[in-house]
Amino acid sequence: MTKTKTKIAKEGFWERNRKSEGYLLKKKASQVFVSIVRFILLFGLCFLILQPLLNKISVSFMTESDLFNPIVVSIPVHFTLDNYKLSAEIMNYGKSFVNSLVISITVSVLQIAVCTFVGYGFARFKFPLKKLWFAFVMLVIVVPPQVISNSLFLHFRFFDIFGLIRLITGSSLNLRGSVLPYYLMSIGCMGLKNGLYIYMIRQFFRNIPNDMEEAAYVDGCGMVKTFLTIMLPEGKPIITSCFLFAFVWQWTDGFYSKMFLGNISLVSMSIARIVDSLGAYMQRLLGVTVTISVAYSNCILSTGTLMVIGPVVILYLFAQRQFVESISSTGIKM
């Protein structure tokens, strides 16, 4: 047995090809061909995705003269960090970074905690009207926040709980510009893409076998305790990836930030305004209105963008597995 095996292994490729009447060569050739085509295709698409990022990186180290130098394409002649300093000053980077970090972390922790709770409830319990409530979750995913934005805006501008506050203080509260409304919405699962998180978490819990839970119930474990001590550790991968999504999307979010967190400086908001801020900054510095060249404002915009997405990219590099693999292995089914 072992002898024949070694004999086969010793036979050359052409020998084996001859024995299989050319089938092996054909198969090998088609394999090589497929992998070459695949490589070209994937390389092209990856380059397509990465190119703007690489371009931004190279531009962010250039001085203004390099931008106008036709010889300079991607490697700057005058290497400089001034763009970063200027962007940081315009964006008020230190302060907005801390603000963004605090708000993104607190909001995503809150949202994911509540969504896990709700998702588990939908996955594991039978109760009347369950289908209806789940249809409402779908509705939340489908309704664009823009539809209710103007009403929410007024809702928080003239905030009141069933007329109680007006009864006590005489007028309604203006909650706009404070963080409170957004926290309230996060508790109620109505934050950014929360319907999607509920859906994903529910899918995950549905796929876990019933046995462990049943055993816990038989042993007299309560429902909340079962959830906390048995199911929660099981759901770790999906909770981590949902948390990462919540964090990243909150970090770059413009819509909710603009609506609720108007007067708090956040990185996502300052990047959206960076070109206008640059003009104002220059005017303040020089005392006269100056026209900034398109190339330079684009350069500052690129630098600012890099500074905003930098932390997120670093996070992604470390937690790439959580982002991609855990979701793709969840096995989403209808």
Place this chain on the structure above:
Amino acid sequence: MEKRKEMKKKSKIRLAGLEKRKAIAGYIFIAPFIFGFLVFMVRPLFQSLYMSFCNVDLGAAKFEMTLTGFDQYFWAFRVDPDYSRALVEELVRMVIYSLAIIVFSFFVSLILNQKFKGRALVRAIFFLPVILSSGVMLGLESNNQLIANLQQTIEDAGASTVSITDGLETILRTTGVGVRAFEKVFEVIDNIYDVALASGIQIIVFLSGLQTIPRSMYEAADIEGCTAWESLWKITFPSISSLFLVNWVYTVVDFCMRSDNAVIEKIQKIMIQNQNYGAASAMTWAYFLIVIAFVGITSFAISKGVYYND
């Protein structure tokens, strides 16, 4: 106390008791959602619907609404110069791009599901746009008036350089077959970058579906003499057909919510600059209802073709 004793006597009722307890626990678990849904979704939804039939007068400390019927809708469609045009353009763009995104993400996920060196790296790169092009990052450059102008200039100046699609386009155009349809296809190919950026989540969803198909099925088909092309249509396609529905709904909805959407921009402008809440509500509702109707009809049509294993 007595009730509990009675329950213990009959095991059937006891079971009902457990089910009842589970039902209550279920409601406790989803209570946050119910609260949020009623307060932050249902109420604003109805208010905004009501507002769309009203003339909203915003004062310093309060706002007043006077009922005007369908006036705001008439105003949006017949008086406002941009709205109808933006709406039609966005809807056409939505259909074309959603189709392109679905096709693109399906084929990319088929490739990414094969085994080859550096697969993890390629997957990571394809997923990067989900993170990088979210929220304000999307359309940051196109929103910037100066840079948009510059891009236009570069495109005009670069007319002499021949792109691959241009050459093909002229050949196909001279044959004169389905010119309009070809134009749309070329538009999509020219904007393949946008398509690739928007298809991260869809690729992941398809990948997750592909991984649930047992390998033994392909092996059996292979032994029976099935080619790879046949097994793609006979095994892969039916197995993940339900995910086409999920992805279709997600793509269309995602496209409607994008911040660089012309209709959304128009509404934001009416609401924040003109402070015309009634008209803004009417515009949003008209847009929303059209999109919902579209999603409903198309997903009903797709669900007819979905194959369920169980």
